[in-house]
Amino acid sequence: MHAAFRFLDNPPSFMFFTGKGGVGKTSLACAHAVLLADQGRRVLLVSTDPASNVGQVFKVAIGNSVTAIPTVPGLSALEIDPQAAAQLYRDKIVGPVRGVLPDAVVKSIEEQLSGACTTEIAAFDEFTALLTDPQMLRDYDHIVFDTAPTGHTIRLLQLPGAWDDFLEEGKGDASCLGPLAGLEKQRDRYHAAVAALADPARTRLILVARAQGATLREAARTHDELTAIGLTQQYLVINGVLPERESALDALAAAVVQREQQAIANLPSALKALPLDQIPLMPFNLVGVDALRLLLQSDTGDAAAIVPAIPAIATPPLSDLIDEIAENGHGLIMLMGKGGVGKTTLATAVAVALAERGHAVHLTTSDPAAHLEETLSGSLALLTVSRIDPHAETERYRKEVMDTKGKKLDAAGRALLEEDLRSPCTEEIAVFQAFSRAIREAGRKFVVMDTAPTGHTLLLLDATGAYHREVTRQMADTQLHFTTPMMQLQDPVQTMVLIVTLAETTPVLEAAGLQSDLRRAGIEPWAWIINNSLSAAYPRSSLLRQRAMNERAHIAAVATQYAHRYAVVPFLAADPVGVIRLEQLTRPIL
Known part of the structure; x- marks a missing residue:
């Protein structure tokens, strides 16, 4: 018998589990996928996290292709590997022009596609395909996304709109993305991805947090940012809550229980209207299918088995x-x-x-x-x-480029340079420059x-x-x-x-x-x-x-x-x- 958690009710086609790193997104996404498969649904579990560990949870090598989970009939998984996705993306862009354009031009395109920004765009390309591919929707009843940590996820979910705006303007040299025509072909798919994300009948987003002020404030910020880009079907899950019964005769546990219950009582106002579920802390690590099935059970048993005092060990402080x-x-x-x-x-x-x-x-x-x-x-x-x-770093970089390179250009040239600097890839360059400044400062x-x-x-x-x-x-x-x-x-x-x-x-x-x-x-x-x-x-x-x-x-x-x-x-x-x-x-x- 499984718990009547609200986020499990009438699940739509797409479920996103997101939140600050370490709150248990992967465990909950995997447990939810297993539960749906156990109910006879056809489920695809997808990780968009560059640091995915879904394979570790199931003890199966997954990678960048759909892989059946042998221990769970009806469940398959996919890890969007940014590096593999980037190589496929590069091949898709460069392949048609190799042998057609001069070698020097092909080499220039390859260099443009070698940066970290291209890696992110390639992962996004695969992500939108899952939302819009009719064959995927025929093969699976549900696609469950274990997303990257919050900051990265926000950027990923904003990309459909960001790249759509960039394509609408149709100017610039597309920077590290390669020929703009390569993106123009994706216009219809990007529109469809935006529509799928914003449709509450098709998409549900589960904000995962811990019973801590910082992670709940982060969840509130995520709620506001996602609402602003049209993702309104949101649920809140507070994971790993220490049961109150554990506080008896243990000052440490009592302090944790008090701290967590106070954090839950003082939920940020943005989260109070969301459907809320609390998942209790488990005494075991959530690795393997048996552990995942226990996570969403209605009855996790009474207090954990009696454990004697822990022997001391010497560890360096x-x-x-x-x-x-x-x-x-x-x-x-x-x-x-x-x-x-x-x-x-x-x-x-x-x-x-x-x-x-x-x-x-x-x-x-x-x-x-x-x-x-x-x-x-x-x-x-x-x-x-x-x-x-x-x-801030992007604005600093844009100003620096306009004040130096742009200073010698005429009005038309400055306008073209400004357009190029509005490419979403400019941010990656700007952040790298700030990182380099910090490294130099460490000399003193x-x-x-x-x-x-x-x-x-x-x-x-x-x-x-x-x-x-x-x-x-x-x-x-x-x-x-x-x-x-x-x-x-x-x-x-x-x-x-x-x-x-x-x-x-x-x-x-x-x-x-x-x-x-x-x-x-x-x-x-x-x-x-x-x-x-x-x-x-x-x-x-x-x-x-x-x-x-x-x-x-x-x-x-x-x-x-x-x-x-x-x-x-x-x-x-x-x-x-x-x-x-x-x-x-x-x-x-x-």
Whole structure:
């Protein structure tokens, strides 16, 4: 018997699960897809997240082609792989003109299509096909989307309108997208995608959040932004709520229950009118079909099985890493990892700790969904805070180009240049320039960067690598000394990459995958941080103890298989917001 969760009622053809990274979108999307398939529906589960882990959840290699899930009849899955999609997109654009146009022109088109922006557009191209392909709609009763973290999703969902506007104007050289004709052919499909997204009879959007003020405020912002672009059929799901029964005889659990219930009682006004469901926290990891089926059951049982006291283990504290970082006196500290593992909190804590040791620190973020000011909740001497705002950086870049290149053009030339700078790809270039400025600043002070969730960060690093290759090629015949951003990222004296994870199956596997990607780019991670560890907090609640015991194997794997050095940060009863609570994260464990 399954729970009468409102978001499950009369599901339409398309369901989108979205929200801040780490709130459980993938688990809920997978569980919902399994439930529909168990009811005899034909279901396609699609991940549009560059850092997808749907395959890990089902223990099946999926990838960029529709793959049947053997353990769930009627369910198939697809992971839109941005790199594979980009290659298919490039082949589609370049193939027809190869051998027709001069080789130099073909090479120029290929170079235009080599950037990170093209990767995003290619993923969007596949995304719109799923919404509009008649054959897909005949083959499947439902398509369930596990979307990328919020900032990236908003951009993806806005693209149908953005590219439609761009095509309507019909000017410019389409920048890194290649020939404009390649997009003109998609006009009808883009219109159909916009119509499907805006039709409440066909599309439902499930906002997933945790019972935390920050993620609920993020959900409210997402609600407003999606409503503004016509997606009005929205439901709110608060995931991973600790049952009140667990608070008996456990101060930590009692504090969590009180904090979560207060957050739910104080829902942002934008969310109060939405249908609301609460999903209880489970004592087990949501990996495998059996675990997914339990997630949406109406009766998850009474309190978890009685678990005895957890034996102590010796794990290095974050303060040890801070002490070693501080010895350098300056440098770039980049915190990377899957969305929702606590990068923003830990980046802020590291910045605060370095400033309190007397170092000048610049704390910045490239994450479109990050809120450093909310986490810091105050000011500190020697610490400055900034955010790489895509809109502000794009305007800055446009002005710079018009003031330099545009200065020498006539009126007609300036008009053409302005049109080209309205290409949606301009934003990617502008954000990369801001990223490069932050890297240069690290030569004289500490720059602590809270990066975007993994997939988006890798796209940014890909842009850095492309820039590095271009500069190296141009400078090869000169005697001038030069340093590109990628060279600095690859220099372990200048840059320390801290991989943040949780002691759970999927986050650790995701972090290991990130480490492999970084190594392929010539960047060696300096340390790992295991955040929010219940094992290090020694709870008394049976449910929390069960989750804590599950952590031990993952902590051991990080210590012995993955990390040169690592630290474990215990789960705190109170949200680590404000300087005083942030300091608790970087104090030696007594």
